[in-house]
């Protein structure tokens with residue numbers, strides 16, 4: 001018996017927005033896998049690519065997440081740790097580069113969760 005995930009939990013854990021169980025991304029075995037995404041949910045078979053260019057909007061989400069991270073890191077380093085401007089800029093640059101694969105995936109997960117609605121019966125229909 002699986003426990004029902006919340007929308008926030010499934011989005012942050014990169015789960016299918018329809019069934020909240022299947023992974024939206026393949027496991028990472030190489031660097032090229034970081035940005036790979038299956039066409040359908042492995043559990044409920046929901047199509048992740050609703051239309052051509054569907055994930056272009058996720059770029060705006062990624063931009064917002066990266067900007068917030070950049071600002072947060074700069075504020076923390078410059079005023080929190082009282083580092084120099086150069087050190088603060090290097091700090092946020094390194095952090096943004098390191099988290100960029102997760103930001104890419106999270107932005108797509110957020111974007112998909114906006115347009116693909118949760119269906120509590122999605123798992124029951126997956127055995128067809």
Ligand SMILES: [Zn+2]
Nearest residue numbers: 016019041044
């Ligand atoms: Zn699914």
